[in-house]
Amino acid sequence: MNDRIVLDNVSRFYGEVLGVNRVSLSIPPGITSLVGPNGSGKTTLMNLITGLVRPTRGSIQVLGISPADPERLFRVCAYATQFDSFPRGMTGFQFIYSYLRLSGLSHADCQRTTAFAIGRVNLGEAAHRKIAGYSKGMRQRIKLAQAIAHDPRVLVLDEPLNGLDPLVRAETIALFREFAAEGRHVIVSSHILHEVDTISDQVILLSNGYVVAEGQIRGVREEMSEHPMQVIIRCTRANLLASRVFEQDHVVEVRLHADGGGLLVKTRDADRFYRALNHLALDGVGIESVAPADDNVNSLYEYLIGGEESTR
Amino acid sequence: MMRQWISQIGLVIRLEMRKTFLSRRGLWVYLLALAPVLIFLGHSLSEISNRKERQAMNAAHPVSTAALRSITRDMTIEEVVEKLGPPFAKVEFHRPNGSFDSYQYTDGDNVFGFTFRNSRLVGINERDRDTIPKDSLIFAGVFQFFYLRLAIFFGCVGVFTNLFRGEMLDKSLHFYLLTPIRREILAIGKYLAGLVATVVIFCTSTLLQLAALSLHFTGSEISEYLAGPGWGHVASYVGVTAAACVGYGSIFLAAGLLFKNPIIPAATVLVWEGANMFLPAALKKVSVIFYLQSLSPVVAPPDASMPGLAKLLITAAEPVPVAWALLGLLTLTILVLAVAARKARKLEINYSTD
Secondary structure (H helix, E strand, C coil), X not given: CCCCEEEEXXXXXXXXXXXXXEEEEEXXXXXXXXXXXXXXXXXXXXXXXXXXXXXXXEEEEECCECCCCHHHHHHHEEEXXXXXXXXXXXXXXXXXXXXXXXXXXXXXXXXXXXXXXXXXXXXXXXXXXXXXXXXXXXXXXXXHXXXXXXXXXXXXXXXXXXXXXXXXXXXXXXXXXXXXXXXXXXXXXXXXXXXXXXXXXXEEEEECCEEEXXXXXXXHHHHCCCCCEEEEEEECCHHHHHHHHHCCCCEEEEEECCCCCEEEEEECCHHHHHHHHHHHHCCCCCEEEEEEXXXXXXXXXXXXCCCCCCCC | CHHHXXXXXXXXXXXXXXXXXXXXXXXXXXXXXXXXXXXXXXXXHHHHHHHHHHHHHHHHCCCCHHHXXXXXXXXXXXXXXHHHCCCCEEEEXXXXXXXXEEEEEECCCCEEEEEEECCEEEEEEEECCCCHHHHHXXXXXXXXXXHHHHHHXXXXXXXXXXXXXXXXXXXXXXXXXXXXXXXXXXHHHHHHHHHHHHHHHHHHHHHHHHHHHHCCCCHHHHHHHXXXXXXXXXXXXXXXXXXXXXXXXXXXXXXXXXXXXXXXXXXXXXHHHHHHHHCCHHHHCCCHHHHHHHHCCCCCCCCCCCXXXXXXXXXXXXXXXXXXXXXXXXXXXXXXXXXXXXXXXXXXXXXXXX
């Protein structure tokens, strides 16, 4: 279990205000996305994992290390917070170098490692400029560079893609994937669902301080069997297919496309539906394509939280 | 492990120095430290100017000290002028009880004022030039009542409370908390960084104050003083300054960790330290100023303007020997630092409420 981040019945209250409540998780290596609207508890969860706040109840272990032991924790863990603030008067290079030195690396090692980390986020040319003069995207990248500088096994990143242009965003996501492929943890938070949908190995959905679902996106999706899955089928004889499909007891709704060239099916049992569709295809309905309409975090999230929370 | 901690403390000190030592934000601390230097410099320059003036007067109206001291009451204006010659300044004024004349003479160092009523000498006023023992008392008063209680006190408030609180306000403290460093080591590192900064600033100021004050004395006077108690006094004043930074620094480091608004604890400590002279002897020992006063080489005279009732309330606590004073101050400092380190250990980042 030492390659996991384990939260056991963790609650955190800020006075009367709930941060997170009764969270139990066992996070495996890979890219894990914490998803939820503002105030859902994503940052509190990250702060708890990294020891910036302490649980009111419960316990946390990061690869077997307590967050109350920063001396050990931050040799394997790094956290790029959401705060867009930096120590005054420092250049990007000084910023990373200075805090890296506290890890016990020598001057030469720190210089080399700092330069390497800055290179990985493509900030080489701005390394010796004051951070105060950086753009939002550059500040995001220098935070990321600082987080990866000591080669952590656990990388916790709060809204890391905010303020990045599409090209840098793609490079950053590639970096996350590289880390995950090496068997490390990359925990990212976001309230923009589509951006984590494509990169996450697993997702933790939060709402009002509670974990409402966790696991692989498809797995989470299947767990919620009462949530009808939507499938779009394009075919030449949509009316015929609609009538046949609707005979299945697991199908709850069928909608014909306005152009008459397809239909949307809502089913409670995806496996049975796909098996039935194989038979129906033989009836000459002219199936051109079949695609899940909502197998993404957004639809799942809306479903899980009742569609009331604002999501983008 | 100990080697790593020492190395981390050194790195925190370097980092803090870069961030805060020469920052614009701390400019007022330098000005506070510079204020008494300017006061003593002004005093010395004024004294030098006065002496030049007196010597010029004496050259124009030469008179010896012995001749001036031979003047006695009841002598007439004519007798005085016959012995001393014409004064360098003469004032005539009338009151209901008679006609008055004031004659001023100088031997180049001291100024003698002779007051005559109806032409007969009724008052002799000798204004001696400043001497080292006299200025030493002035320095002791300024040092204990302004420098220790206000300048160093508020300088330490500014430097030490900002070590944690300032970074919380800047939302940059978490960078430290996300490194593999024990929070207690961080607190000690920050304390020592503040200590280095304040000791350098305020001890330099103490030396500059003494240098500024000695400007108007002659080389031989200074040599004589240094051959006597002089070097001991200099070392003691610098030591007391450093000790003040040690004591007040620990208190305000803890205040910056324990309180969101350090002005409140600063005001409380200021009142407590200010009321120290009125406290019972046992309570006096729970203050920094008590130990600092025990370490001071010259006892400052009580303020002449203090009301009689207040003087009655003053409880005299026996000054403790230097070794005990140092031990007491260090014990107080370690206790306060232990509280600060414990708080640092449990420190949480919640900038929105800080």
